[in-house]
Amino acid sequence: MKARVHVTLKRAVLDPQGQAIGRALSGLGFDGVENVRQGKVIEIDLAETDRGKAQERVRAMCDRLLANPVIEDYTVELIG
Incomplete structure (x- = not known):
C-alpha cells in the first residue's frame, strides 16, 4: 500500500x-x-495491508516527524 501525505x-x-x-x-x-x-508531498510505501492500521500509522508518522502540527496541516491519502 502507498501513502501520499500532503503538508x-x-x-x-x-x-x-x-x-x-x-x-x-x-x-x-x-x-x-x-x-x-x-x-x-511525501510518498511512503507500506507493507501494511489493513487500511485502518495504515492510516493510523501514517498519521503517527506525521505527528512525530513529517509535519509540524503547530504551523502545518496535513492530509493522508492511501493508494492501493
Whole structure:
C-alpha cells in the first residue's frame, strides 16, 4: 500500500514561498492568480495491508516527524 501525505502551512501562517511563486507567476503573465500556498508531498510505501492500521500509522508518522502540527496541516491519502 502507498501513502501520499500532503503538508501545507496553516492558513493563519504567512507563506513567503507561496507569495514569491504568486509574484513570479504574475511576472510571467499569468493574470488572475489571487493566492498561492506552497507545500510538500511525501510518498511512503507500506507493507501494511489493513487500511485502518495504515492510516493510523501514517498519521503517527506525521505527528512525530513529517509535519509540524503547530504551523502545518496535513492530509493522508492511501493508494492501493
